[in-house]
Amino acid sequence: MRGIQVAQYVKGPKELKVTELPDPKPSNDQYLIEVHAAATNFFDILQIQGKYQNQPPFPWVSGAEFSGIVLATPASSKSPKFPVGTRVFGASQGSYATKICAAEEQLLPVPEGWSFTDAAGLFVTAPTSYGALVLRAGVKAGDWVLVHAAAGGVGLAAVQIAKAFGATVIATAGTARKLEVARAFGADHVVDYRDASWPDQVRKLTPKGRGVDIVYDPVGLVDKSTKCVAWNGRILVVGFAAGAIEKVAMNKVLLKNISLVGIHWGAYSKFETQTIPVVWEGIGKLIEQGKFKGTVFSDKEFVGLESIPDALIALGGRESWGKVVVKVPQSGGSKL
Numbered sequence: 001m002r003g004i005q006v007a008q009y010v011k012g013p014k015e016l017k018v019t020e021l022p023d024p025k026p027s028n029d030q031y032l033i034e035v036h037a038a039a040t041n042f043f044d045i046l047q048i049q050g051k052y053q054n055q056p057p058f059p060w061v062s063g064a065e066f067s068g069i070v071l072a073t074p075a076s077s078k079s080p081k082f083p084v085g086t087r088v089f090g091a092s093q094g095s096y097a098t099k100i101c102a103a104e105e106q107l108l109p110v111p112e113g114w115s116f117t118d119a120a121g122l123f124v125t126a127p128t129s130y131g132a133l134v135l136r137a138g139v140k141a142g143d144w145v146l147v148h149a150a151a152g153g154v155g156l157a158a159v160q161i162a163k164a165f166g167a168t169v170i171a172t173a174g175t176a177r178k179l180e181v182a183r184a185f186g187a188d189h190v191v192d193y194r195d196a197s198w199p200d201q202v203r204k205l206t207p208k209g210r211g212v213d214i215v216y217d218p219v220g221l222v223d224k225s226t227k228c229v230a231w232n233g234r235i236l237v238v239g240f241a242a243g244a245i246e247k248v249a250m251n252k253v254l255l256k257n258i259s260l261v262g263i264h265w266g267a268y269s270k271f272e273t274q275t276i277p278v279v280w281e282g283i284g285k286l287i288e289q290g291k292f293k294g295t296v297f298s299d300k301e302f303v304g305l306e307s308i309p310d311a312l313i314a315l316g317g318r319e320s321w322g323k324v325v326v327k328v329p330q331s332g333g334s335k336l
Contacts, residue, residue: 002305003097007059009050013312016048016062016096018305024061024094026101031082032072033102037120038095038308039065040315040324042241056093063096063308065089067110067120068328074104082107089119096308098328105269108280111287118294121153121323124265125295127279128238129157132216132263134165134282135275137234141166143213144206146228148193148221149241151178151321156185156295158216164291170202170212174318177299181321185295199227206230220244222260226252234259295322302326 003021010016026032041064046052048062067089073080082088087110092102110119133139145162149155150171162169163186171187173179179190191201203211211230215222218238223246225235235258240246253260268276286292297320302311307326314320 001098003061003094003099004063004305004308005059005061006048010048013045013048013309013316016309016312018308021061021097023099024097024101026072026074028076029074030101030103031070031074031080031088031107033066033068033088033100033107034071034330035066035068035095035098035100035328036116036330037067038063038326038328039121039124040308040311040326041065041124042315044096045312045316061094061097061100063094064091065120065123066091066095066100067116068100071099077104080104082109087116087119089116089122091123096305096326098305098330111284114287114294117296117325117327120325121294121296125153125157125323126283126292127276128263128265129154129161129216130279130283131265131268131275132236132238132261133158133161133214135279136261136263137214137216137236139165139167139214143167144170144211144230145214145216146170146172146202146212146225147182147187147216148172148219148225150182150187150190152218152241153295153323154218154238155216156182156322157292159185159187160292161286162214162216164286164289167214170205172198172202177319178321185293193221199224202228220246222246223248223252226256226258229256229258232257232259234261237262297322297324304329 001023004016043052070082070086088107090107092106094100145167147158151173169187170189171182172191172193174194189205191198203209211228215225215235220240220242311324311326315324
């Protein structure tokens, strides 16, 4: 197969190279999958630099999210969930390659009518946002929801999910293009958070200036968001894309009866496995109803493993939005 193998840490994506590698050998409980699209994530950049909490032993193939076709089923399974030829998506170490191994719990069937490109970026973002808004914050019709970094992968997922549950969505982003994208995916109002007055702008948009019921924050804007959250509001702590883990003035939390609610979707596989299929069932219904669509960055196309360095650079820059996905052409061709 061909893939991007890391034998030593690099300074950045530009140092990554595609080489010929032996085909991966699945363990008894793994599927072998032909990769047709690979999605990029910020943790991929951290991992190739040796800065991520999960660092495989050298050498390893980079990348995690993917979609493709099952080539072989687990040797230990007499009735595999995904027969040979099934279109699947998922996450497993080594997606920046033409083939990958993955366990059954790391895979799901590609939704009906979805391309490999759209499905490749679904596994991480959609359940994070669904779990946060639905399970942790209890979003419901009539709520006002503020989504920060709304044009990012999890942000666009959050916008769609909040709208599907009947909420009014205020989206923040840092460029005119990203504000445009957030609106295109369903945001009712958009606010540029480069303007220091954004908390006042958000509050004034809500009925009688009462503030928003839910804040979805993957950036690290909790403290400033306390200025525009309503009484009994919930602030979802999703991540710290701004780079710093912030400190919050807790008197503000007390005075407004605010709930600070964390969401660590990856940990559900360890602490709450029974919830995972419930979340995916909910996402599946939204997809069937046409209320959730793929969030692939479409301003520029990335084709072939050789384009992965450029895709990762685009992901780390300010101009990309949604999920930056790389098409991985295979001999014989298929719908991407």
